[in-house]
Amino acid sequence: MAGIYLAFSFDRFPTLRDFPTGVSWLSCRMKTKGGCLFLVLFIELIILAYAYGIPQTCPADLVEGCSAVSDDDWKGEFFPGIPKIKYEGPNSKNPLSFKWYNAEEEILGKKMKDWMRFSVAFWHTFRGTGADPFGAPTKMWPWEDGTNSLAMAKRRMRANFEFINKLGVDWWCFHDRDIAPDGRTLAESNANLDEVVALAKELQGTKIRPLWGTAQLFMHPRYMHGAATRSELYAYAAAQVKKAIEVTHYLGGENYVFWGGREGYQTLLNTDMQRELDHLATFLQAAVDWKKKIGFNGTLLIEPKPQEPTKHQYDWDVATTMSFLQKYGLKGEFKLNIECNHATLSGWDTDQFLSDISEATLVMLSVIRNDGLAPGGFNFDAKLRRESTDVEDLFLAHISGMDTMARGLRNAAKLIEDGSLAELIRKRYQSFDTEFGALIEAGKADFETLEKKAMEWGEPSVPSGKQELAEMIFQSAL
Numbered sequence: 001m002a003g004i005y006l007a008f009s010f011d012r013f014p015t016l017r018d019f020p021t022g023v024s025w026l027s028c029r030m031k032t033k034g035g036c037l038f039l040v041l042f043i044e045l046i047i048l049a050y051a052y053g054i055p056q057t058c059p060a061d062l063v064e065g066c067s068a069v070s071d072d073d074w075k076g077e078f079f080p081g082i083p084k085i086k087y088e089g090p091n092s093k094n095p096l097s098f099k100w101y102n103a104e105e106e107i108l109g110k111k112m113k114d115w116m117r118f119s120v121a122f123w124h125t126f127r128g129t130g131a132d133p134f135g136a137p138t139k140m141w142p143w144e145d146g147t148n149s150l151a152m153a154k155r156r157m158r159a160n161f162e163f164i165n166k167l168g169v170d171w172w173c174f175h176d177r178d179i180a181p182d183g184r185t186l187a188e189s190n191a192n193l194d195e196v197v198a199l200a201k202e203l204q205g206t207k208i209r210p211l212w213g214t215a216q217l218f219m220h221p222r223y224m225h226g227a228a229t230r231s232e233l234y235a236y237a238a239a240q241v242k243k244a245i246e247v248t249h250y251l252g253g254e255n256y257v258f259w260g261g262r263e264g265y266q267t268l269l270n271t272d273m274q275r276e277l278d279h280l281a282t283f284l285q286a287a288v289d290w291k292k293k294i295g296f297n298g299t300l301l302i303e304p305k306p307q308e309p310t311k312h313q314y315d316w317d318v319a320t321t322m323s324f325l326q327k328y329g330l331k332g333e334f335k336l337n338i339e340c341n342h343a344t345l346s347g348w349d350t351d352q353f354l355s356d357i358s359e360a361t362l363v364m365l366s367v368i369r370n371d372g373l374a375p376g377g378f379n380f381d382a383k384l385r386r387e388s389t390d391v392e393d394l395f396l397a398h399i400s401g402m403d404t405m406a407r408g409l410r411n412a413a414k415l416i417e418d419g420s421l422a423e424l425i426r427k428r429y430q431s432f433d434t435e436f437g438a439l440i441e442a443g444k445a446d447f448e449t450l451e452k453k454a455m456e457w458g459e460p461s462v463p464s465g466k467q468e469l470a471e472m473i474f475q476s477a478l
């Protein structure tokens with residue numbers, strides 16, 4: 001039956017009329033009336049059994065046969081046996097508990113959850129397959145039916161919110177096309193998005209909201225040469241971003257992100273960089289205008305990334321992006337969404353969960369100096385390893401990431417409270433805190449004055465404790 005079903009490629013849910021009625025009626029004429037009805041019912045029954053019971057294999061462009069499948073067929077829990085994750089302290093041996101992250105605990109006058117503002121990334125957590133440039137997908141979560149249908153999108157959204165609630169975070173992030181399938185037209189894509197977003201709004205409840213939403217302008221082949229910088233696509237990309245800003249606003253999102261993964265060039269020989277940058281700035285200005293027009297008060301963020309997937313991207317790094325915003329008068333309208341994994345590219349974005357406590361300490365020191373991240377937050381733009389294929393692994397990865405950041409916060413607080421870090425830095429620059437140092441910093445020491453002083457002082461001393469080491473290095477160099 002499956003073969004017949006696929007061969008007919010229905011563009012709506014199949015009914016009796018779609019079946020080889022000529023054949024059935026022919027055979028009916030040769031049989032009794034009751035037998036014919038039985039045959040017809042039997043065929044219909046098999047169609048229904050196929051449509052509802054057997055995993056669907058609908059293509060990504062979505063046929064209605066698939067969208068007719070209800071998303072309510074997944075009753076109960078997506079993560080059975082996994083309780084709400086609690087703080088149990090550093091001595092706990094329970095892998096499904098927090099050792100360092102204690103959401104309600106106050107550190108330096110703020111609750112840990114408010115310092116962190118942790119967010120789950122829908123794409124890695126729920127659309128990550130374990131595929132990499134060398135290998136096929138390894139993950140097939142139990143709730144997946146192999147389709148990219150609207151019904152599947154809704155079921156996945158239910159799984160997302162069960163996960164978020166059990167993990168105990170208040171934020172999530174999404175791309176438009178992660179959460180709802182592409183349609184055959186832009187209008188159909190928008191309608192699909194609306195349907196999934198309506199469910200997300202309901203499942204969010206009063207506490208959970210998007211840290212940010214964004215439009216995915218890089219996966220579809222149409223964007224292979226860019227979106228805002230490829231002229232014939234400019235309008236299409238703008239329409240997609242317009243819609244994505246609207247749904248982010250509708251869901252109560254705090255920010256909206258731009259990631260220009262394809263906005264750049266492979267070679268300057270075929271690129272008018274000036275015009276492309278102008279187009280990008282015009283595009284971003286239009287986004288600012290639209291945001292204001294619909295009353296969306298969220299912050300617009302740009303996520304810099306060097307190279308990959310384009311050889312040269314326009315948002316190369318934080319400094320380049322700031323210069324771009326300054327040049328085009330957009331500095332007051334955008335902030336930055338910095339992804340630490342963009343500093344550790346290995347041919348592609350490694351998307352690893354942070355597990356280095358000293359790195360987390362440095363990050364949290366910056367966050368404390370900034371008095372928090374709000375309206376920003378920490379989004380886990382990180383995915384499970386290819387080898388992590390158990391549902392439980394989704395929790396373990398996030399727990400470990402959250403605990404690493406929490407331990408970083410505790411360390412940073414300690415360094416600040418006991419004043420040791422400030423003292424270390426003070427000592428490093430203490431030679432400038434002298435009368436002559438002040439002269440230098442005021443720009444009043446010219447080369448003649450400095451030369452005179454250098455002659456007078458002789459060989460500069462190596463900072464204490466390192467004298468011996470410096471001498472050893474000097475000796476071995478001889």
Ligand SMILES: [Mn+2]
Nearest residue numbers: 341349351381
């Ligand atoms: Mn990433």
